[in-house]
Amino acid sequence: LSYPALAAAILKLFISADDADFTHAEVDALCAGAFGRFGSADVVELSTPLPTSVTGDRSVRVAELWHGPTLAFKDLGMAILGRVLSHLLRRRGRRLTLLVGTSGDTGSSAIEAVRGLPNLSIFVLYPLQGYASITPVQERQMTAVAETEANVHVYGVEGSSDDLDVPMEACFADFNMCEPTNLATRAALAPVVAALHGRVRAYFECQQSH
DSSP states (O other): OOHHHHHHHHHGGGSOTTOSSOOHHHHHHHHHHHTTTOSOTTSSEEOOOOOHHHHTTSOOOOEEOOOSTTSSTTHHHHHHHHHHHHHHHHHHTOOEEEEEEOSSHHHHHHHHHHTTOTTEEEEEEEEOBTTBOOOHHHHHHHHHHHTTOTTEEEEEESSOHHHHHHHHHHHHHOHHHHHHHTEEOOOSHHHHHHHHHHHHHHHHHHHHHO
16 A cells, blocks of 8 residues: 555545535545655665664664655655645635744744645745754745745744734734735644654555564
């Protein structure tokens, strides 16, 4: 079973066969195209067993969750989440504006998930170097995409990640801003559900190796 097929099978456990927004065939198609920018066809790879000098009498392998476009484990969930949102918005004839604050990897992962997708725009705030521990690579992962994709907007903030929460909270508290722009942020639960397949895949691979 391929990784996209496994992801689709898990997602369909949460979607009824007569769902008005998603047919099971659409879930299959969505997952089939979600991992095209990953560096491994397996999406999640398992290392060879670690030496027994380290693990004792246990067989231990490491799940490699860093093969996504930003090298962050969050790519696993975000890759599907972005396509799910775009599908639902297109089906309902709506647009969505995502406002995201990041200290590093969340922003670039969210950007990669929605770049170029219809009906979605994303605005990302991040602390400039010198104000937080963001690396030059993390910063460039975000700003480079903003230079080429019309639906991606990135702004550096002279302050910490806590400081950038202040204007974001003000935006979400302003109904006159939220309503016309259909403002939202990254839901906490959705990436957890969408990334579940990575853990299931690792479990199956370990079971097959015994």
